[in-house]
Amino acid sequence: MAQLASIILYCLTQLNGERTIYSIFHLLNGKKSSQTIQDAHLFSLKNFFGVYEPLSRESFEEIIQWMQESEWICNGGEQRFLLTPAGKSFLGNHPLPEFLNGWDYHPFTTQFWERLSLFIQVTSNLVFQESRYIPIQKNKHVHQWLKSVLKEIKVPRKEMGAIVYSELVECFNDANEIDPSLLVFRLTGFQQIGLTASQTAKRLQLEYHDYHIGFLNTLHYLIRKISDNATRLTVLAMLIHDLKQENELTLSSRKTQKLLNQGFSPEMIATYRQLKLSTIEDHFVEFALNVDDFSIDTYVDSELQTKILEISNHSATKKLKLIREKVPAATYFQIRLVLAKYGDR
Amino acid sequence: MELESILEKHFGYHSFKTGQKEVISSILAGNHTLAMLPTGTGKSLCYQLPGLILKGKILIxxxxxxxxxxxxxxxxxxxxKRVIALNSFLSTEERNHVLSSLSSYKYIFLSPEMLRIPFIMRRLQDLDISLFVVDEAHCISQWGYDFRPDYSKLGDIRQKLGNPLTLALTATATSKVREDIIASLRIEEINKIESTIDRPNIAMYVENVPDYHDKQDRVIELVTNLQKPGIIYFTSKKAAEQMASLLVDKGICRAMPYHGGLDQNSRILIQQQFIFGQLDVICATSAFGMGVNKENIRFIIHYHMPMQMESYLQEIGRAGRDGLPCIAVLLHSPGDEQLPIHLAEGELPSEQQIDWLFKRISNEQRLMDVRVQLPNSFKELGGFSDIQWRMVEDFVNSPHRHTSQLEELQADFKKLIKERLIVKKKNIFQMKKWVESTLCRRELILQYFDETLSGKIPFCCDQCGLKLNDYQTGQQTLTLKENEQLWKDYLAKILTNRELSK
Incomplete structure (x- = not known):
């Protein structure tokens, strides 16, 4: 579990005892709550957002337990954990997966994999001129996508396989930090069925959690590589050209945003939507994080903004309470807005 | 055109399998038909081929x-391509789309609960139906092991659709069940095509393992020596998982577990790996097997006793579809019937759950004239499993309910549950009786389905002197070379066709 452990250790370092251990669980799960989204930004943990969606609470707790027994972390009370010297040195010796980009890619990582695996299976069977086979992906949307893409690709069917092969090899060839086997052995082709995740882990002698992280790292590497070289990788580019980053706001925030754009104040929106003011404030913090042209100047004057940032940087904390003690003129809402807007930079 | 040439042209087969031609000819001659064909004989061809000749729709x-x-x-x-399945997997949007273009399909598959929806029934009534197919027709009978209350309404449905030409299909039905099917569908004259359920190339062997704990070791011995590929059936997921890792860790063969607890993607991959010979052995629960068309399965081992003879027959029937010799081994230890009994009880809602449910309904004053609408939250609150809840819903929606008084309903439901448990236990004891018998296994199975054995066959069963040695594998090869393969070679193998590029 070295790989997953180093991610958790890194998260704990960033959180610095200011959040509970479960904020990491929610982060890895990609929970779409204001709190988790803010934490991801505030503590610069965006890369790990949603990189382990299937992780269960039980497994997570077991891992934490194990890390505690290995004396890499110690319990600081209230479910807050800190790194021990052993934990720090472990983290130093186990670099983080380099290509994880959870924040940008997690909304379509699964979709990308479904597309890629079906696309390879179909291409392989085209190459071997086989039309009777069971598609290994059942998702109807992916089937529809494939149909339309096959029409668009203007490559002779018989050459498709060779082109896809050379494009994939080009992607993987100059990646020293990545083992393409993690992904390649899971692909299905003509009369050759791909391995399941657990089979691949076993074959490559990887622990299951680490395999999962490594697989995702490889997928994210591939997505990045394809989008950076989309003009050259003409066939693989079809896999991602319509995968856009969704608007990352929660549904409820979007409603609030609409009302805000009509000129309503936070209080009026709360009354109108019959929600607590604190909920609406959460939404505003989300805007500060995600909406580039959202200005917080209306809610915090610039002098106060500077002061809050200074205190935060100076005492190296994101704990609202500590900041508030030193800037009594600011409300919690104002502090959160400032940290959300500028705290990450 | 002759049936054979249609078969060859559209399906690529040269000849029909047992019973297929008789069924198809019977339908094309306009006769209602009840067909009992052994598992693995391609039942769907019996309506797919007539569909190419008949003018109207085929409803399945x-x-x-x-x-x-x-x-x-x-x-x-x-x-x-003119085929569609109407079931609860479809979203409302998809379903509406399908319904509005229903006439463009030739073959329409329907799950019975779809027929409960009046709107769908009306759409079906507008169609010109050439053939009404009831697949797994044994589900109609409450004597069948897999009774579905929804199925008992098919007689009404048939009538509402104007009594179309009907084909009832089943693989395993006793004569009592067959009578039930005909009565329930309200068909007066029916052509019965009952090919034997016997599969002479499958030898049967029951082995007593005095201590249950020795079963794992025995399976390892068997799997080492028997010709592969094969399937080992378990009643519990955990036992299946354990056995699979044991077989792999000891280097006996390439094995994987298969059960309902796996995600859909892994299930598809494992099934396909087995079909393409990348796995030698599947350690499965009864979830594995349907729709798996693999010709060369050489053995079936039952680690646990199935719940009834019908399941046993279905499961061993997956072996030897190529017609070559193969063996079914059932391992039996004293007290083995406890697990299936336990399971049978668990499938039914308990007395306490029923009492709780009805109390809850009456508290909420959800008493209505015809139909009690059950909120889904009750399922969780009452701790009902999926199977249990299906029984509750089926009962509540049953057309045969004559009362709307809660107390009477509750009593009726309890009575139904009791009856189901009796049937299930009877089936288990039937199975146990077969296992413990000292008579010819084959003869007894045939007897159960009201058939008689026409003549002695050479490799029959343990009681007829069968030796397991005859099914041993000659070679002891196991090298997992593919582990050394590099990703680039693998990729080249699936994406480039050397013969084509020459």
Missing amino acids: ISPLLSLMQDQVEQFKRFGE
């Missing part, structure tokens, strides 16, 4: 959603 009622998807895919693979 099937209770198994997963199987339905398989069948639709199978149709498509053989180039038949």
